[in-house]
Amino acid sequence: MPRPSSLADRVFWPVVAGGAASLWFGPRALAVAGLVVVVLVLHRLGRGGRFRRRVRALARRHRETLALRRRQESYVDPYGNEILDGWLRERRYFAERTVAPRLEAEGYGDLIAARWDEILSIVEAASVSVAAPDEGAALPEDGLAYERYCAALLERAGWEARTTKAAGDQGADVVAERDGVRLVVQCKRYAKPVGNGAVQEVVAARSYWHADWAAVVSNAGFTPAARKLAAATDVLLLHHDALAELGGPSGGRGR
Structure with missing residues (x-):
């Protein structure tokens, strides 16, 4: 140069x-x-x-x-x-x-x-110039309440979403459908980054529920190991803020 x-x-x-x-x-x-x-x-x-x-x-x-x-x-x-x-x-x-x-x-x-x-x-x-979508609103502290919170955000984006029963969920906290596409979600309300165990669980849930997409949603980010495994297994790693705009097949997807 x-x-x-x-x-x-x-x-x-x-x-x-x-x-x-x-x-x-x-x-x-x-x-x-x-x-x-x-x-x-x-x-x-x-x-x-x-x-x-x-x-x-x-x-x-x-x-x-x-x-x-x-x-x-x-x-x-x-x-x-x-x-x-x-x-x-x-x-x-x-x-x-x-x-x-x-x-x-x-x-x-x-x-x-x-x-x-x-x-x-x-x-x-x-x-820091953009306010968080849920700024001023209290984020659910309880894990089950956080699952319902994530399901509600998916509903806002046009999905038909429901939380699963704690027993027998096979790694899926929320199952959502839109335009013939099924999405399974692991919801993690953590005080530290989520590890690759959650990615492994949602991969199993995708197979069990015959889903097209699989995602782990958290308020606290993800470890490098989780990101590496997610990239290899085609799993979405999302902050809950992204759920309200998560599109279906015609709406796009992102990591």
């Missing part, structure tokens, strides 16, 4: 050309060269502001997804501490895979390393 030109590089040739032209055309040519140099300097000095505006624009474009991922990847532990480890990894991933390549392509590559903390700060601000 060629080295980005410095301010000295940019003004060198206008100064040289202006000096040479002044020998033939007099002070007017030198004045024009000086004006060009001033314009180049002002443009260069405003580059930092343009860089920040570009990062903000990229973060705002994805703020709904960033807000959801922040909720999915954060949780409060039994001691009342907010654990953000998963979200910090997700934030770095977004900055590296989405923001940095765009900045490189637009000629800001030389600023990325020096302003990395600023990029992360802007992404963080975008992630």
